[in-house]
Each structure stands twice: as C-alpha cells, then as structure tokens.
Amino acid sequence: MQLRQHNVQLEALRAQVMVISFGPMPGAQAWLKETGASFTLLLDPDRAAYRAYDLEHSLVRSWGPGVWLRYAQLLLAGRRWRGIQGDSGQLGGDIVVDSSGLIRFVHRSHDPTDRPPVSRLLAVLANCSTTNRKAGTGQ
Amino acid sequence: MLRIGDVAPDWTLITADGQPLTLSEFWGGERTALLVFLRHLG
Numbered sequence: 001m002q003l004r005q006h007n008v009q010l011e012a013l014r015a016q017v018m019v020i021s022f023g024p025m026p027g028a029q030a031w032l033k034e035t036g037a038s039f040t041l042l043l044d045p046d047r048a049a050y051r052a053y054d055l056e057h058s059l060v061r062s063w064g065p066g067v068w069l070r071y072a073q074l075l076l077a078g079r080r081w082r083g084i085q086g087d088s089g090q091l092g093g094d095i096v097v098d099s100s101g102l103i104r105f106v107h108r109s110h111d112p113t114d115r116p117p118v119s120r121l122l123a124v125l126a127n128c129s130t131t132n133r134k135a136g137t138g139q
Numbered sequence: 140m141l142r143i144g145d146v147a148p149d150w151t152l153i154t155a156d157g158q159p160l161t162l163s164e165f166w167g168g169e170r171t172a173l174l175v176f177l178r179h180l181g
Contacts (some may be wrong), residue, residue, distance in 0.1 A: 003175070016170040018160075020152065021177045029155055039175070042152035042160060054140050054149035055176055062178070092178035097147040099165040106141060112178045121173060128171040 002118045013125040014132065016040070022047045023086045030123035047090060054108065063086045063110040070113050071072045094121060147172075 003010070003017060010017060017039040021028040025043060031065060032041050094116055096105035105110040107116040141148070151161040165172055 003173075012171075014169050014171060015173050015175045016165060017175065018162075019175045019177060023154065023177075034153065037144075040160070041155040043155070044152050047150060049148075049150045050176060052150060053174075053176070079157075090178060093174075094176070095147070095172075095174040097153040097162065097165075097172040097174065099166060099168055099171055101147055101149075101163060103141060103145050103147050104171075106143060108140060109178060125171055125173065132169055132171070 003121070004039070004103065006118060006122065007038065009069060009122060009126070013122070013129045015125045015129075018042055020044050020049055022050065022090060041101070045086075046105055047087070050092075053093060053095055053106075055093045056091040057087070057089050058091060058111075062089050062091065064111055066113050067111060096121070096124050099132055104128055 019032075019037065019039045019042075020042045022044050024045070028041055028043060032039075034094065075115065091109045092115075093106070093108040095107075098104050104127070105116075105121070109115065145161065149161065149163045151159050154160050162172060162174075
C-alpha cells in the first residue's frame with residue numbers, strides 16, 4: 001500500500017485512514033504487520049459496509065491476467081502467500097468522507113489492481129483540509 | 140448509487156483490538172476519513 005509512504009503528509013492533512021477488510025482477524029493482522037501500515041484496521045466480515053458503499057463483486061474481473069501478474073510481483077518482492085480468505089470476488093474501493101459526513105471522493109475498483117493514484121487521494125484530502133480550516137473546525 | 144455530496148452511510152465495525160468504531164464519531168471534528176476497502180490483493 002503506497003499510502004503508508006505518506007504518513008507525515010496524511011497527518012498534516014488531518015486524515016484518518018481506515019483500512020476495512022472482510023477477511024478474518026489473524027489474516028488482517030498479518031497483512032497489517034507485513035505491509036508496515038499503521039492505519040486503523042477494521043473488520044467487516046459480513047461486508048455490510050462494502051454493500052452500503054455499492055462496491056462491486058465480480059469473480060471474472062477478480063482473477064484476470066493482471067491480477068496474477070500483480071501477485072507474482074508481490075511474491076517476488078517478498079510478500080508471503082497467505083491464501084485467499086473470504087469471498088475472492090469482492091472488489092474494494094477508496095472513499096473520502098469529510099468531517100461533516102459528506103462523500104467527497106469515490107473510487108470503486110473495477111478489478112483488484114485498480115486503485116486511484118495516491119496523488120489524487122492526497123489532493124482530495126488537501127481540499128477537505130482547506131475547507132475545514134475555512135469553516136473553523138481544523139487546526 | 141452513492142454520489143459525491145451525498146451523506147455517507149454510517150457503520151460500526153470492529154477494530155483489530157476488538158473495539159467497536161463508528162464512522163460518524165468523526166463527524167463534527169477536524170478529521171477527514173479515508174476509507175480503504177481491501178480486496179483479496181490487499
């Protein structure tokens with residue numbers, strides 16, 4: 001997860017990063033340790049939050065050639081194979097919710113390799129931070 | 140389908156420490172929430 005390389009900037013923007021997983025606790029904790037991410041990890045075993053945010057489900061798109069290639073790259077980079085836990089057809093996404101509870105950015109993954117550029121997320125968070133300061137809720 | 144500007148659906152999920160956390164706890168504060176929904180690639 002490239003986001004972890006921007007911890008200082010995320011904190012400066014007063015961003016609360018919450019990583020949501022539908023896998024079991026041991027696997028999620030292992031992922032957190034392996035990636036070195038220090039974000040808040042949340043478990044959604046019933047995928048209720050995934051459904052609430054209209055995130056997609058597709059077994060076909062979840063196992064395309066690009067996904068196998070990405071797995072090969074991760075394994076070569078030293079990531080350990082932990083097997084597939086949970087519904088492998090469930091796709092993810094990235095959502096920004098501002099401090100008044102409004103959605104400011106939505107990216108629903110078309111396939112497991114599809115994620116928005118970190119620069120795009122940081123730009124949205126910066127915009128939210130500026131709005132907060134103008135409204136007097138930020139520091 | 141949710142759109143930008145809509146009120147975000149609220150939820151309560153369990154942290155890795157076993158504690159409940161509700162999204163709306165952050166509303167009215169100074170933090171912007173970035174929700175990263177994982178898929179099997181992580």
